[in-house]
Amino acid sequence: MxxxxxxxxxxxxxxxxxxxxxxxxxxxxxxxxxxxxxxxxxxxxxxxxxxxxxxxxxxxxxxxxxxxxxxxxxxxxxxxxxxxxxxxxxxxxxxxxxxxxxxxxxxxxxxxxxxxxxxxxxxxxxxxxxxxxxxxxxxxxxxxxxxxxxxxxxxxxxxxxxxxxxxxxxxxxxxxxxxxxxxxxxxxxxxxxxxxxxxxxxxxxSLSPSQLITHRMVQKMRRTNKIDAFACAIPLSTIKQHSKEEQLCPICQNEYLDLHKFSIKDLIADYPVRMKYCGHIIGKSCLETWMATPLVDPARYPYRTCPICRVPIGKRCASDVPEAIHNHACHNAYAKKIRQERDLAINDISDGILGCISEELVVQQLMVEVRQQQLDGNLDKLKERECKEVLERSLKALEEEKRMWGFEEKDMSKMWEKVSSEWIESGAHT
Ligand SMILES: [Zn+2]
Ligand SMILES: [Zn+2]
Structure with missing residues (x-):
């Protein structure tokens, strides 16, 4: 050596x-x-x-x-x-x-x-x-x-x-x-x-810290099956209004919030997302797997469908993407720079931003949930600490990511709030 x-x-x-x-x-x-x-x-x-x-x-x-x-x-x-x-x-x-x-x-x-x-x-x-x-x-x-x-x-x-x-x-x-x-x-x-x-x-x-963050973002974008353009995380209050049955992922039948059976990372990964086309709610990782499964008969059925209602899914819901996000992806100096450096399309940038919005909601909601479960006496201290560590780390990473997308300055963070809630609320609701 x-x-x-x-x-x-x-x-x-x-x-x-x-x-x-x-x-x-x-x-x-x-x-x-x-x-x-x-x-x-x-x-x-x-x-x-x-x-x-x-x-x-x-x-x-x-x-x-x-x-x-x-x-x-x-x-x-x-x-x-x-x-x-x-x-x-x-x-x-x-x-x-x-x-x-x-x-x-x-x-x-x-x-x-x-x-x-x-x-x-x-x-x-x-x-x-x-x-x-x-x-x-x-x-x-x-x-x-x-x-x-x-x-x-x-x-x-x-x-x-x-x-x-x-x-x-x-x-x-x-x-x-x-x-x-x-x-x-x-x-x-x-x-x-x-x-x-x-x-x-x-x-x-080696790579500078900011290059490392872009590197990580791009890796992440490459790895997911691009569900961010048509599905977004939902506030937990939405599913809590529903019957017990609807608090399970319809594909894997796991409870979205079962911290005893699953690690916090699993809950983050299979957090409920709502599809903009039909409003159906599915665990994210199950939806990603569904999107990655090869089509049975692509000649006759070229589109994937919602596993619940069979409406075609997978194409971008362009009409729903808030205009402000599209404009940001086109014109913001940070976004432009990443686009040029990494040879990305405008849609890649807006998908990256949409993914970031969704992830941020996941982390924020799970933080509240963990605190609540602990207050209710359903979670021991050790587990709570472990969850918090993972969530805080994710939040920090997201902050850096937001900065890279050009949402750091004061006036920008207001805009972030606005486009976030617009995107989270958009599309069909069941
Ligand atoms: Zn699932
Ligand atoms: Zn559906």
Whole structure:
């Protein structure tokens, strides 16, 4: 590891001409260029690492929770993946206490290490990734360093090889397991320290904070199935007026507000949204899944329909999008800048704003709900705190997002309120 961080001449610079292609990818590479296949893999792993860093930035508290079940799962995972090597820490009662202490230590070490990547020159990260990819491919015959093994585990592709739904948390858990077994938090204490020194010296070449936020927004927009243009979260008072039956998601039959059965993240994900076409209310993640399910007979039925009333859905409800949002997406300087930098269409921008409105309502409403359930004695302190942490983090992220869309200034926040309620109320009601 020392050599990877410290040594700028790890690769000979014999073929710098081809490095021009790498510059096109926005990278500063002094090394000899990698083969295109190696490069593809490095690029993929790097973007997974970027996304992990983003996830940690917003959701650190909820990642790798050191509960009993979680630690049992670490042992189970190790045994499943390494049947012939016993886990370093025994499963005896004494071992259990040791595991908890080591879990905490390893978790901190791992998070610190990933977070540091934001501060160090990108070429350091690339050098590590490239070296390990070449070793894995047999291009470089030396064994992988321990830290390369660490990054390898952290950025491995999912089994299906698709990155669209790459399971961040699973990779963090797997890497934590490996870290604990190898006791890296102890043996690589210095590595972290050295990396910190590199970070304090290195010119800041990674993404700036504002670029990171746009990056995150764009990733998010790419990942959702674009329901934001025709479905928006509803105030909880709306469903509370309805019968008990209508307080369930009609697809998965789960209660929208059951904090005992579900984590706050699940409730955020499957929060009720109302479709503008017909007014039917469905859990958001179920609607997204519904939208992602392939059409049965696209020649005869080219549109997806509402799972309840069969009205065609999926096209934009352009007439309902408040004019102010459309105008903002067209003319606001911030919105314009994102559009140009990220090569987005005006509709992408307005969908992003609509999504932000919906999410903000979700978080605000769930905050009230959590407080109410706690007051009613239905929620213990620990759970309440956990929920609040997640919600507050989401709210903070949304504030940053709003700023990026150009809704920060005083007069703008009034406008935000206005367009929000306009959008939330618009469309058909059942
Ligand atoms: Zn559902
Ligand atoms: Zn419907």
């Amino acid at each position: 020392d050599q990877v961080i410290g040594d700028h001449n790890h690769y000979s610079s014999k073929d710098l001409a081809a490095a021009a292609t790498l510059v096109g990818l926005g990278l500063r590479v002094q090394d000899a260029p990698a083969s295109s296949e190696v490069y593809r893999q490095v690029k993929r792993r790097r973007s997974r690492l970027d996304e992990l860093r983003e996830l940690i930035r917003y959701e650190e508290a909820s990642l790798m929770p050191i509960y009993d079940d979680y630690m049992a799962n670490i042992r189970y995972r190790w045994a499943a993946e390494n049947p012939s090597t016993p886990f370093r820490i025994s499963a005896s009662p004494a071992g259990r206490a040791i595991l908890q202490a080591e879990c905490i230590k390893a978790r901190t070490w791992l998070l610190d290490l990933i977070k540091l990547h934001q501060k160090i020159d990108r070429s350091h990260t690339l050098r590590i990734l490239r070296s390990m990819v070449e070793k894995q491919a047999g291009i470089d015959s030396r064994p992988m360093t321990e830290l390369e093994q660490f990054y390898m585990k952290l950025t491995d592709p999912d089994e299906d090889g698709h990155d669209t739904e790459w399971d961040f948390e699973d990779h963090l858990d797997a890497t934590l397991t490996l870290t604990i077994h190898n006791n890296w938090a102890e043996t690589h204490k210095d590595t972290l320290e050295r990396l910190r020194q590199v970070a304090s010296r290195a010119p800041f070449r």
